[in-house]
Amino acid sequence: MGVSANANTGAFLLFFIAAILLALSTTCTALNITKSLAPYSDYSTLSDLFRKTKLTDAINRRQTITILALDNSSIQSITDRSSDELRKILMNHIILDYYDRQKIQKLGKKSALLTTLYQTTGSAINQQGFVNITRIARGEVVFGSAVKGAPLVGKLLGSVISQPFNLSVLHISTPIVAPGFGDAILAPPPPPGSSKPPAAAPKKSPSSPGPSEEEEDEDEAEPPSPSESPAESPKAGKAKAKSRSESPPEPDSDEDDDAEEPTSSASSRVVWLRVGVAAVIGLIASLVAF
Numbered sequence: 001m002g003v004s005a006n007a008n009t010g011a012f013l014l015f016f017i018a019a020i021l022l023a024l025s026t027t028c029t030a031l032n033i034t035k036s037l038a039p040y041s042d043y044s045t046l047s048d049l050f051r052k053t054k055l056t057d058a059i060n061r062r063q064t065i066t067i068l069a070l071d072n073s074s075i076q077s078i079t080d081r082s083s084d085e086l087r088k089i090l091m092n093h094i095i096l097d098y099y100d101r102q103k104i105q106k107l108g109k110k111s112a113l114l115t116t117l118y119q120t121t122g123s124a125i126n127q128q129g130f131v132n133i134t135r136i137a138r139g140e141v142v143f144g145s146a147v148k149g150a151p152l153v154g155k156l157l158g159s160v161i162s163q164p165f166n167l168s169v170l171h172i173s174t175p176i177v178a179p180g181f182g183d184a185i186l187a188p189p190p191p192p193g194s195s196k197p198p199a200a201a202p203k204k205s206p207s208s209p210g211p212s213e214e215e216e217d218e219d220e221a222e223p224p225s226p227s228e229s230p231a232e233s234p235k236a237g238k239a240k241a242k243s244r245s246e247s248p249p250e251p252d253s254d255e256d257d258d259a260e261e262p263t264s265s266a267s268s269r270v271v272w273l274r275v276g277v278a279a280v281i282g283l284i285a286s287l288v289a290f
Contacts, residue, residue: 033167050090085182099133099170104156107135110134116129132144132150142156151184
């Protein structure tokens with residue numbers, strides 16, 4: 001009887017200790033977004049809007065979450081929205097998973113879709129409850145609504161809070177407004193003096209061959225277009241003179257004809273001279289015969 005009582009007491013103690021440990025672990029891992037953002041005065045407006053839209057409790061009930069945070073200056077562009085519209089927009093800045101800068105850089109794909117708190121409402125259509133994260137050149141990261149055609153407007157500027165694997169607060173540049181949540185907020189233009197200069201024309205690499213001398217000669221010797229004056233330019237005349245001096249001279253047909261005429265006349269003279277001589281000899285022979 002005593003052994004049974006002791007066993008029951010031991011089991012009760014083990015159960016009591018386990019309950020206490022579970023309660024302590026839950027307390028330690030429970031989120032308090034208001035308390036977490038309190039030391040960061042640049043995000044006081046965001047914290048206040050979480051309370052006004054009754055999203056604080058929804059965040060604190062989560063074990064793991066990532067906040068795409070807007071500082072007091074950037075969030076002013078949406079503070080004048082209606083309560084319903086503002087709540088939808090802010091819910092799209094609450095990611096239901098843990099993402100810090102290290103995890104983002106290790107994403108296997110260049111782009112990924114992240115589930116937001118708005119997806120849990122059951123009212124999302126056309127991927128309104130997802131956020132697109134894309135890694136672009138030079139390691140930069142941008143966010144935007146996953147709705148087709150929506151722009152990527154929120155540039156990742158830095159990390160505010162990182163508590164693996166419970167809470168991550170990432171600073172982004174511009175509010176993400178999904179189509180259907182009101183007018184979109186476009187990324188602001190760069191401040192004066194900080195805009196990037198126009199991209200320079202691509203330079204030829206040392207390995208790329210330049211124009212050959214034959215091509216240059218062809219360009220220089222290219223005949224003028226019909227719209228140009230028929231008179232030759234000095235440059236074209238020099239090019240033709242150069243080509244004539246370098247190429248072997250071609251026989252001139254007129255000169256050949258002139259050269260052939262003296263030859264034929266000389267041969268005819270020889271024939272007539274021979275005929276004359278033969279006639280004289282014949283005349284002398286006839287005289288001698290008489």
